[in-house]
Amino acid sequence: MKREKVIQAQSFLKVLALLVPLLLNAYVPASASDHAAGGVHAAAVHADSAMPAADGGVLLHGTEGAANEAVAHEEEKAGDVIMHHILDSHVFAFEPFGEIHLPRLPLLFGIDISITKHVVMLWIVSVILLVVFAAVGGTYKKMTARQAPGGLANAMEALVEFIRLDVAKSNIGHGYEKHLPYLLTVFMFILLCNLLGLIPYGATATGNINVTLTLAVFTFFITQTASLKAHGLKGYLQHLTAGTHWSLWIIMIPIEVIGLFTKPFALTVRLFANMTAGHIVILSLIFISFILKSYIVAAAVSVPFSIFIYLLEIFVAFLQAFIFTMLSALFIGLATVHEGGDAEVAHH
Structure with a gap:
């Protein structure tokens, strides 16, 4: 008997949730009709989310669903950031200072030879190595047979x-x-x-x-x-x-x-x-x-x-x-x- 009352109460809530926004929509200006329609949809979803509990009460899952959606959105956003970090791209992001868009070049025999951030890093690494070993080589040229290298030259020698x-x-x-x-x-x-x-x-x-x-x-x-x-x-x-x-x-x-x-x-x-x-x-x-x-x-x-x-x-x-x-x-x-x-x- 108690369960039947709960089901009847649910049916009443659903009908009320649908009728009240429609009645209000007749008295609101035309510019507010979209808001009323949104209210109908929200009320219907809220009414549908009401489920009878084991003790005869009513459980509303709207809040839980919103929380799950928020968590899913955060996970999706985190995944996008991770993939953006590890994958190659034509944009160098310097958040929150902005970003640099690298130039795009026309295809060469169907192959994209445009400059990417990994290509830029390869260039930077090459330049650093050339500078370091040129400096170390210059240090050894200036040394005598009895001198021992120090600093950067000593580390490179090791x-x-x-x-x-x-x-x-x-x-x-x-x-x-x-x-x-x-x-x-x-x-x-x-x-x-x-x-x-x-x-x-x-x-x-x-x-x-x-x-x-x-x-x-x-x-x-x-x-x-x-x-x-x-x-x-x-x-x-x-x-x-x-x-x-x-x-x-x-x-x-x-x-x-x-x-x-x-x-x-x-x-x-x-x-x-x-x-x-x-x-x-x-x-x-x-x-x-x-x-x-x-x-x-x-x-x-x-x-x-x-x-x-x-x-x-x-x-x-x-x-x-x-x-x-x-x-x-x-x-x-x-x-x-x-x-x-x-x-x-x-x-x-």
């Missing part, structure tokens, strides 16, 4: 010696010197790209898969060229058979060919994924407090964990530059090693 001994020489062995310039360049280039992506208004160029793919392609061609020079064409082709009997070539040759391309693919995805994931995690932690609208969450979760991940990203910036360089050296060493090459590498 990095160069690390790449020369622990990366190039230990993985390539004999003849590592001719590959050292490339390994040094790619290490410093990736490292600086990673670090500049962590500064305010910066962009991580290595978070663009086109950039990492290009670097991996460089390593691929250098590796294949080094293998051809070390073994000759006949030895290079024999490597594709892995020294097996001719009856197994139908299996081994496709496997070896696929293996040639899985190495640059691994270099591409590893660097791209690690640099992109770090920025997504940091921004996601920051937006948790905005979505939940809680100072407690901001103080206890968002800020501390964002700072921790940010500091971890500095370490990851060095680590990913080292891993890319070390794997490049390892691939070159494996491609150029001869019979008894393990002993030779160990000796050097």
Whole structure:
């Protein structure tokens, strides 16, 4: 009986919600008719949201629905900001100071060669590296044999010696010197790209898969060229058979060919994924407090964990530059090693 009364009350509320705005609409000016129509829609939605509760009362879900919509809007906005930060674009945003629209160029054979923010970051990194190494080179030219480098030159010497001994020489062995310039360049280039992506208004160029793919392609061609020079064409082709009997070539040759391309693919995805994931995690932690609208969450979760991940990203910036360089050296060493090459590498 109590439930039937609740249902009757609901029906009365629905009819009243529809009739009252219509009656009022007859007495309001024509300019206010749109507002009355909005009232009809709102009242109908409000009446439809009334549901009988287990104890015979009435539950109104309008407030809860509005809250859910607000949360969904905040999540959508957060997602847009995150994607805008990690993806390449033709706009450099300097909020709240404004933004810079980069010039758009006409298509070249159907390819968009316009300048983007990642292209600008690549240019900036290149200029910084040229200036730094030119300054370091000038410092060494002025030094005497008994002088020791200091400051920036000392730091660069430590990095160069690390790449020369622990990366190039230990993985390539004999003849590592001719590959050292490339390994040094790619290490410093990736490292600086990673670090500049962590500064305010910066962009991580290595978070663009086109950039990492290009670097991996460089390593691929250098590796294949080094293998051809070390073994000759006949030895290079024999490597594709892995020294097996001719009856197994139908299996081994496709496997070896696929293996040639899985190495640059691994270099591409590893660097791209690690640099992109770090920025997504940091921004996601920051937006948790905005979505939940809680100072407690901001103080206890968002800020501390964002700072921790940010500091971890500095370490990851060095680590990913080292891993890319070390794997490049390892691939070159494996491609150029001869019979008894393990002993030779160990000796050097």
